[in-house]
Amino acid sequence: xxxxxxxFTAVKGGVNEVGETxxxxxxxxxxxxxxxxxxxxxxxxxxxxxxxxxxxxxTTRAIKALDSDIEKHEGFAGQALEKGEExxxxxxxxxIAEFEQQKSEQxxxxxxxxxxxxxxxxxxxxxxxxxxxxxxxxxxVKTTESVQKATMxxxxxxxxxxxxxxSAKQSLERIKQRQMDKQDQLDAAQQLADExxxxxxxxxxxxxxxxDEAAKGADILARIKAKQSK
Numbered sequence: 587x588x589x590x591x592x593x594f595t596a597v598k599g600g601v602n603e604v605g606e607t608x609x610x611x612x613x614x615x616x617x618x619x620x621x622x623x624x625x626x627x628x629x630x631x632x633x634x635x636x637x638x639x640x641x642x643x644x645t646t647r648a649i650k651a652l653d654s655d656i657e658k659h660e661g662f663a664g665q666a667l668e669k670g671e672e673x674x675x676x677x678x679x680x681x682i683a684e685f686e687q688q689k690s691e692q693x694x695x696x697x698x699x700x701x702x703x704x705x706x707x708x709x710x711x712x713x714x715x716x717x718x719x720x721x722x723x724x725x726x727v728k729t730t731e732s733v734q735k736a737t738m739x740x741x742x743x744x745x746x747x748x749x750x751x752x753s754a755k756q757s758l759e760r761i762k763q764r765q766m767d768k769q770d771q772l773d774a775a776q777q778l779a780d781e782x783x784x785x786x787x788x789x790x791x792x793x794x795x796x797x798d799e800a801a802k803g804a805d806i807l808a809r810i811k812a813k814q815s816k
Contacts, residue, residue, distance in 0.1 A: 614727060621720050628713045635706040642699035645692055652689040656682055 659682045666675035 614731060617724060621717060624717050631706060631710050638699055638702050642703055645696040645699060649689055649692045652685050656685045
C-alpha cells in the first residue's frame with residue numbers, strides 16, 4: 587500500500603470516527619426525527635389506503651351496474667326471441683357479451699384493489715405498532731439520559747476540587763474557624779477582666795490589713811519591736 591493510499595485510508599477512518607461521534611452525540615434527536623418521518627410516512631400510507639378503498643368501492647359499484655345491465659339485456663333478448671326477432675336477440679346477446687367482458691375486467695381490477703387494501707391495512711397496523719413502541723422507547727431513553735446527566739452533575743460537584751460542594755465545605759470551615767477565633771478573643775478579654783477585678787480586690791484587702799500578706803507584715807513588725815525592747 588502506497589503512502590498516499592495509507593494517508594487516504596487514515597483520513598477516511600478519521601472522518602468516519604468524527605461522523606460516528608456526531609451521530610452518537612445527537613442520537614436521541616436523530617431517533618425523534620426518525621419517528622416523525624415514520625409518522626409522516628404513515629399519514630401518506632393512510633391517504634393512499636383511502637384512495638385505494640375509494641377506487642375499490644367505485645369498481646364494486648361499476649360491477650353491480652354491469653350486473654344490472656346484463657340482467658336487463660338478458661330480459662330484452664328473451665323478449666326479442668318471444669317476438670321472433672332472432673337477429674335482434676343475437677345483437678342484444680352481443681351487447682351482453684360486451685358487458686360481461688367489462689365485468690371480467692372490472693373484477694380483475696377489483697381483486698387488485700382488494701389485495702392492495704388488505705396489504706396496506708396490515709402495513710399500517712404494523713407501522714402504528716412500531717411507532718408506538720418507538721415512542722415508548724424514546725420516553726425511556728430520554729428519562730435515562732436525564733437521570734444519567736443529573737447523576738454525573740452530582741458526582742462532578744461531589745468529587746471535583748473546584749466543585750460547589752467542596753467550596754461550601756471550605757466556607758463552613760472558615761466560618762467555624764472565625765467563630766473559634768472570636769470566642770478565644772472573648773474568653774481572653776473576660777480573663778483579663780477577671781484578673782483585673784481580683785487584683786483590685788487584693789489591693790483593697792492589703793490596705794485594710796486583711797489577708798495573708800498583711801498578717802505576715804504585722805508579725806514581722808512585732809518581731810522587730812520585740813528584739814529592740816530586749
